[in-house]
Amino acid sequence: xxxxxxxxxxxxxxxxxxxxxxxxxxxxxxxxxxxxxxxxxxxxxxxxxxxxxxxxxxxxxxxxxxxxxxxxxxxxxxxxxxxxxxxxxxxxxxxxxxxxxxxxxxxxxxxxxxxxxxxxxxxxxxxxxxxxxxxxxxxxxxxxxxxxxxxxxxxxxxxxxxxxxxxxxxxxxxxxxxxxxxxxxxxxxxxxxxxxxxxxxxxxxxxxxxxxxxxxxxxxxxxxxxxxxxxxxxxxxxxxxxxxxxxxxxxxxxxxxxxxxxxxxxxxxxxxxxxxxxxxxxxxxxxxxxxxxxxxxxxxxxxxxxxxxxxxxxxxxxxxxxxxxxxxxxxxxxxxxxxxxxxxxxxxxxxxxxxxxxxxxxxxxxxxxxxxxxxxxxxxxxxxxxxxxxxxxxxxxxxxxxxxxxxxxxxxxxxxxxxxxxxxxxxxxxxxxxxxxxxxxxxxxxxxxxxx
Numbered sequence: 482x483x484x485x486x487x488x489x490x491x492x493x494x495x496x497x498x499x500x501x502x503x504x505x506x507x508x509x510x511x512x513x514x515x516x517x518x519x520x521x522x523x524x525x526x527x528x529x530x531x532x533x534x535x536x537x538x539x540x541x542x543x544x545x546x547x548x549x550x551x552x553x554x555x556x557x558x559x560x561x562x563x564x565x566x567x568x569x570x571x572x573x574x575x576x577x578x579x580x581x582x583x584x585x586x587x588x589x590x591x592x593x594x595x596x597x598x599x600x601x602x603x604x605x606x607x608x609x610x611x612x613x614x615x616x617x618x619x620x621x622x623x624x625x626x627x628x629x630x631x632x633x634x635x636x637x638x639x640x641x642x643x644x645x646x647x648x649x650x651x652x653x654x655x656x657x658x659x660x661x662x663x664x665x666x667x668x669x670x671x672x673x674x675x676x677x678x679x680x681x682x683x684x685x686x687x688x689x690x691x692x693x694x695x696x697x698x699x700x701x702x703x704x705x706x707x708x709x710x711x712x713x714x715x716x717x718x719x720x721x722x723x724x725x726x727x728x729x730x731x732x733x734x735x736x737x738x739x740x741x742x743x744x745x746x747x748x749x750x751x752x753x754x755x756x757x758x759x760x761x762x763x764x765x766x767x768x769x770x771x772x773x774x775x776x777x778x779x780x781x782x783x784x785x786x787x788x789x790x791x792x793x794x795x796x797x798x799x800x801x802x803x804x805x806x807x808x809x810x811x812x813x814x815x816x817x818x819x820x821x822x823x824x825x826x827x828x829x830x831x832x833x834x835x836x837x838x839x840x841x842x843x844x845x846x847x848x849x850x851x852x853x854x855x856x857x858x859x860x861x862x863x864x865x866x867x868x869x870x871x872x873x874x875x876x877x878x879x880x881x882x883x884x885x886x887x888x889x890x891x892x893x894x895x896x897x898x899x900x901x902x903x904x905x906x907x908x909x910x911x912x913x914x915x916x917x918x919x920x921x922x923x924x925x926x927x928x929x930x931x932x933x
Contacts (some may be wrong), residue, residue: 551681551682553681553797553800556568556681556682556683556684556796556797557684557795557797558684558685558705558708558795558796558797559684559708560705560706560707560708561705561706562684562685562705563594563595563598563701563702563705566598567598567684567685568598568599568600568634568680568682568683568684568685569594569598569599569600569683569684569685569686569687569701570600570602570675570678570679570680570683570685570686570687570796571599571600571601571602571633571687571689572602572604572671572674572675572678572686572687572688572689573585573601573602573603573604573688573689573690573691574603574604574606574667574670574671574674574690575603575604575605575606575608575612575616575691576605576606576607576608576612576645577607577608577609577610577612578608578610578612578615578616578691578692579608579610579611579612579614579615580610581691581692581841582612582615582616582619582691583615583619584692584694585619585691585692585693586619586622586623588693588696588698589623589633590623590631591698592698592700592701593698593699593702594699594701594702595630596630596631596632596633596634597630597632597633597634598634599633599634599701600633600634600635600636600637600678600680600683601620601633601634601635601636601637602636602637602639602674602677602678603616603636603637603638603639604639604640604641604670604673604674605638605639605640606640606641606642606643606645606670607642607643607644607645613638613640616638617638620636624636637677637678639673639674639677639678641670641673643666643669643670644666645663645666660753660755660758661752661753661755661814664753664755664814664815664817665753665807665808665814665815666807667789667805667815668804668805668806668807668814668815668818668819669807671688671789671805671815672804672805672807675799675804675805679796679799679800683796684795684796685701685705685793685794685795685796686793686794686795686796686798686799687701687791687792687793687794688789688791688792688793688794689790689791689792690789690790690791690840692840692841692843693790693791693838693839693840693841694718694719694839694840694841694842695838695839696791696838696839697838700714700791700838701793703778703836704791704793704833705793707779707781707831707833709781709829709830709831710794710795710797710798710823710828710829710830711787711792711793711794711795711798711819711820711823711828711829711830711831712792712793712794712830712831712832712833713734713768713784713787713788713790713791713792713793713831713832713833714791714832714833714836714837714838715729715731715734715768715769715772715832715833715834715835715836715837715838716729716730716731716734716769716788716790716791716837716838716839716840717729717730717769717772717837717838717839717840718730718839718840718841718842718843719839719842720842721842729767729769729770729772730769730790730840731768731769731788731790731840732756732757732767732769732788733756733757733786733787733788733789733816733817734767734768734769734784734786734787734788734820734832735756735763735765735766735767735768735784735785735786736765736766736782736783736784736785737765737785737786738763738764738765738766739764740762740763740764740765741754741763741764741765744761744762744763744812745811745812748812750809751808751809752809752812753809753812753813753814754812754813754817756786756817765786768782768784768832768833768834771834772834772835772837773834773835774835776834776835777835778833778835778836779833779836780833780834780835781831781832781833782831782832782833782834783830783831784820784830784831784832785820785821785824785830786813786816786817786818786820786821787816787817787819787820787830787832788816788817789815789816790838790840791838792816798823798828801826801828802826803819803822803823803826803828804819804822805818805819806818806819806822810822811825
């Protein structure tokens with residue numbers, strides 16, 4: 482028994498079991514290697530955006546001289562785009578803008594965003610003045626400036642007419658009847674410009690109207706550092722003193738409301754809601770009316786519709802398919818429809834209620850009539866004052882001034898006048914009035930004959 486208990490044969494593993502254990506170890510090792518390979522592949526996929534893992538083609542200059550490669554991950558737009566060297570496409574639609582271009586280029590000279598990173602794109606359409614000539618003149622001046630920091634990047638000018646027949650006067654452009662067709666026509670112009678000018682190396686797209694009067698030189702950086710897909714400032718305009726000095730201008734930046742949605746459901750399919758008109762009561766919160774002159778300019782307001790005076794957008798928004806609807810999109814068109822479309826596509830659309838730029842003052846027809854009346858009234862008052870001076874001169878020469886003599890003679894004339902007579906009281910005794918009828922011997926007053 483002791484020999485059996487101490488025998489090593491009782492603790493020796495069978496040969497077959499050892500082979501199975503080795504096989505299991507090999508399988509486990511292979512499985513571990515496969516899992517490690519999978520994990521490594523996932524890690525490489527997750528960090529594939531880094532340059533070390535990215536595809537960078539090398540073209541033979543002999544057979545691919547004009548071939549260019551763009552990785553669009555490099556042009557998504559960042560909050561500090563000016564430090565990263567990100568290029569901005571500056572889009573400016575023009576129509577009968579010759580009088581505004583000198584002011585516009587004055588603002589352009591003052592811009593702090595590196596000019597060499599700004600590519601300018603102009604669309605001249607349906608103009609009856611010398612917009613093209615004035616544009617070329619100002620471009621030549623700024624691009625030939627002795628200071629190289631004034632020079633902008635690539636400049637493109639496009640010309641295309643759209644058959645626009647609506648006048649450029651304030652009342653023509655802002656009249657209610659013209660809004661629907663005008664918005665759709667402007668949307669077509671914006672789409673033509675952005676589709677023709679946007680390049681793969683642009684990270685941002687900035688839209689600006691040419692008739693902005695006052696704007697910060699840091700406008701692009703001020704909007705860009707919010708790092709939003711679409712962002713707009715608040716837009717006001719100055720007014721004459723007799724109209725109140727200032728007024729909200731752009732009412733196209735707003736949040737959607739229940740009233741707006743209900744109104745949209747009652748309109749035809751092709752109808753276009755235009756904000757700020759009594760014909761379309763939407764009760765929407767407007768960016769313009771929420772302005773506080775002492776408010777924080779960094780405050781953001783989520784928007785649905787936006788105005789087109791000043792828009793900064795990431796280029797990927799347009800590359801993703803967003804555009805300015807030249808048709809009724811959710812009962813809106815052009816910039817308001819663009820805001821709605823971007824929201825529908827999941828982009829962030831915001832406005833800055835306390836960050837304000839100022840549009841020029843354009844008098845309406847009623848303003849012009851009132852100013853004409855004021856001018857006529859001013860002329861009338863000037864004539865009246867001139868005639869009054871003539872009358873005073875004639876009166877002074879034609880009539881003798883005896884005021885000083887009267888002051889001396891008045892006491893002598895009134896010397897013998899009893900001034901106390903006017904102060905004497907006259908008393909009447911009415912005690913016997915009630916006995917008047919007794920003397921008539923019973924006759925009535927109507928039968929009294931004074932001759933008897």
